[in-house]
Amino acid sequence: MHTPWQAATALKTESKELRPLTGNEAIARAAWEAGVRVAAAYPGTPSTEVLENLATYPVEDLHAQWSTNEKVALDVAMGASFAGSRALCAMKHVGLNVAADAFMTATYIGVNGGLVLIVCDDPGIHSSQNEQDSRIYGQLANIPVLEPSDAQEAYDFTKLAFEISEQFDTPVIVRSTTRLSHTRSTVSVGERVEVPARVFLERPSKNVMIPAHARGRHLFVLERETKLKDFLATADITRIERGDTKFGVITAGTCYPYLREVLPNATVLKLGASWPLPDTLLREFCASVEQVFVVEELEPIIEKEVASLGIKVEGKRLFPRAGEFSPEVVRAGFVQAGLLPAPPSYNAWVPEPVVRPPVLCAGCPHTSSFMAVRASGARVAGDIGCYTLAVLDPLRGIDTCVAMGSSIGNAIGMAKAGETKPVVATIGDSTFLHAGLPALIDAVYNQANIAVVLLDNHITAMTGGQEHPGTGKTLRGEPAPQVDYEALIKACGVKWVKKVDSYDLAATHQALREAINYRGVAVLISNRPCVLDPIKIKGPPLEIITSQCTACQSCMNLGCPALTWSDEWFEGRHRVKIDPALCIGCTLCAQVCTIDCIKIASPAVTQ
C-alpha cells in the first residue's frame, strides 16, 4: 500500500531522490529497481511489509504473491530463478524454519536468475514465538548473510545481494531485524533497471539434487564459500573506521548505530556480511588494535569465528545473548569492560506500570469460540494467530502453542497418548492453509479422536489483515478463486463438518459439544469476519443499564476491552459499563448477562 510518505514525496521524479523509508520499504524499492520479476512470501511480523510494498509497483514489472507458507514461497522464488528471472522471497525468522527443507537444497543448486531471501529476525520478541538467530542458517547453508544497519543500507545491500547471487551462483540472505524493518530514515533511491531474463539452464547436474549430483555440488558450495570470503574482505560493504587505537570493535547490522551512539570515536570494523567471515581481514584488523570486542545481537557468531582464529576477543561476556540491543545495552557492556564511565545515576521515579498486554479486539469473533472451548472442559492445543491471546485471563482457553499449524498435530499426539479429557485443536483459517491441512489429513488417516475448531475470520488477522487463498483476493487485491473449507475438509475424509456463526454463543456451545462427542475427527468452522479487516466493523454499541447490573462479572469473562468497571458498586463488587467508542455491537455480552440488563444503546436507524 502507498504510505503517506510516498504520497508526499511522489511529486519529484528525479532519480537519486531522497525518501524517508522503513527498512522493509527500502528493501522492496531496491528489489524493484534491481529488476525482480517474481516475489513471494507468507505474511509475518516484521517481514510483512516487504511484499505489501512490492505489490505497489506495476504489475507489468513483477509478479508478487502471498503463498500458503514460506516453503511454498521459497519454491516459487526458486522456480523463477530456475527460469532465469530475478526472484525474492521474504519471511520472518520462524518462517525460515518452515522453508528450511527447500532452503538447504537451494544452496547446492545455486541460482540462474538472482535469488534473494529477506529474513527478518525479531530480537526482543516483539511478536514471535522465539528469538532465533537466522545468521546460523546462513552458516549452515554456507551462503552469504548481508546485514544492513539502516534503511539506506537495506536498500543498497538488497541491490548488491542480487549481484552477488548471480556472480557467485548462490542464494543470498539479507537479514533484517524488527528494529531495522520498522525504522524509517532517509534513503536515496534510483530507477528500475530491467534485467533481461536468462534462459532456463539445461543442467540436471545442477538443477536435480540426486545423491550423485549433490556430492559434486557440496564441493562447489565449499569452494564458493572461499571465493565469497575473498570477495567480502574487500567489498564496499565492509569497512574499517579508524579512531582510537587502544581497542577495536567488530560489529554488523543494527548494532553499528548503537555502537556509534555510545563510542563515536572508536575504531570499528563494520562487516557488511556476517557470514562468511573473511579470516585475513579479521586477522589484520585484530592485529592493528590492542584489544578486540565483538558487538552482535543474539548468538556469538562473529565472536566464535574470531576466537577460532586464535585471537583473544571479548563479546558475550559483556553483551547479552538474549534480547534486543539498544544504546543502553551497548554502553553497559563497555562500562563493564572499564572503557566507559558509568552513566550518572539519578533517582528515577517510576510509577507502577499498568499491565497492558495485547488483547483480542472488542467484538473479536474468536471470543465466543474460546468461551465455548473453555466451557467444554477439553484439553486444547492452540496455534499461532490473534487467538493465541486466548491463553490469557479471563478466557484462559488454550493449553499449548508451538508453531504455525502445530495445533492439529499436537492434538493427534495428545489423543493417541491417551489424554483423558476430550482433545480440541484450535486453528485460524490462514494458519490452517499454511500448515494445518497436512496435519488434518494425518488426523483422518490415523483415525484420531479430536475436534478441530477452524476459526475462520476470513483474513490473516494477526499480521494486519493480509489476503490468503480463503479470502477470494490476491496480494494486489484482485479477485481470486476461494477455498471452500467445507468441501476441502470433507475431501480430506472428515465425516463431521459443521459451520456455526461465532456470534451465536448458544449455537457455538452446542455445536462444539456435538463435535467433541463425535468419535473421530470432527471439524467445527466458527464463521465470522475479523472486526478490523478487510473492513472495520462497527455496529450500534450496546449499553448496560447500570442500576440493574448485579456485578456478577459474567460479561467480564469475555475479556472484551469495551467492558470495564464503572464507578458504581453492588455488594462490594464493581458494576460494569461499556465504552461505546470501542463496542462494535457483537451482542456476546448481552448473551451472557445473567439478568438481561445489556441492551442496544441506540437502535440502528435505517435511512
Place this chain on the structure above:
Amino acid sequence: MNEQSNIAVNAESEPVAFNAALAEPTNVLIVGVGGQGVIMVSKVLASLAQAHGYEVKQSEVHGMAKRGGTVFSHVRFGPRVWSPTIAKGEADVLIALEWAEGLRWLPHLKRDTGVFICDTKRIVPPFACLSRRPGAPMRYSTETAEQVAAYVSEAYAIDATKMAEELGNERAANVVLLGALSTVLEFALPEWEKTVTAFVPKKTIAVNSAAFELGRNWIADAKSESPSADAAPAAAPAHTPYQPRLEITDAWCKSCEICVKLCPERCLKLNADRVVELVAPEKCTGCRLCEWLCPDFAIRVHLDTEAPAMEAAQ
C-alpha cells in the same frame, strides 16, 4: 476552551526551544495504545524534521499493537543521528496519547529539561479489572498530575480526547497533541500546518486544523492560568466485608453444569455423584452468578458478615 480538569505546571516558564545548531539530536518519544494514532504523530514530526534538512530516524513497534497493546515511536532528528532508539533518561519531549502510557515511559524523559505532554484519556485494559474480590481496586495508575509535575521540568496534562470529541471527531485527539507539541519545538507554524494537512484525510482537514489550533492555544492558556486539580479516580465505597457461603441442595442439582462452566472464578466442579460442589472456596467472590443461572434453584449464595472462623463452604 479548557475549562475541563486540565492542569499545566511551571506555567511561568517559557517553552523549551530546541536549538538546531546543537550537535545533539532532539529526541521525541510518542506513546499510546494501539489504534490511537501514535504512528501518525511520529510521521508528521519526522516529515517536518526531514523537510528542515535534518537527518531523521523514526522507529516504531507495532505487530500485535493494534490489539490494544502499548505502542511507541521514537523520533530522533538533528545534524547526525546514529541510534534509531532513545535511551532511558534522554527524551527531550514525551508525548502520550493515554495517561497510563505517559506514566509508563516517564523514566525515558530527561530529568531536568524534559517536557511531558499527556492526554488525560484513560484506556483501561481488561487486565485492570481482573480481581473480582469484593472491594478490589481497579489496577490502573493512581498517580496524579501533580505528582508527575513534581518529577519533570515541564508537564501538561491535557484532555485532548474530550477537546477532539467536542469538535465532533474523537480521532483528532492526536492532532490536538500535535498542536501542543508545536509549542515546544522550533519549527515555524506554517510548516506545521502544511505537514499536518498533508497527513490527514482530505475530508477531515478542517476539523484537524481546528484540533491543532486548540492544542496550541491550550498550552498558551495553560501557561497563564493557575493549575486546577486532576479528577481523582472514585474510591471504593465502604462495604461490610463478607464471606460468601454456598448453600447447595444436592437433590435439586440436575448436573447441567451451567454454573460450573460460567463461574467467573472457576471454583465449582461436579463431584463423583455429578452434583455441583464448591472446590476452591478461597476463590469464590460471592458474585451470585451460579445462583442466578441455576435453573433448579440448587445454589443459594449467602454473604455472611466476615467472622474469623467462618467456613466458606459446607
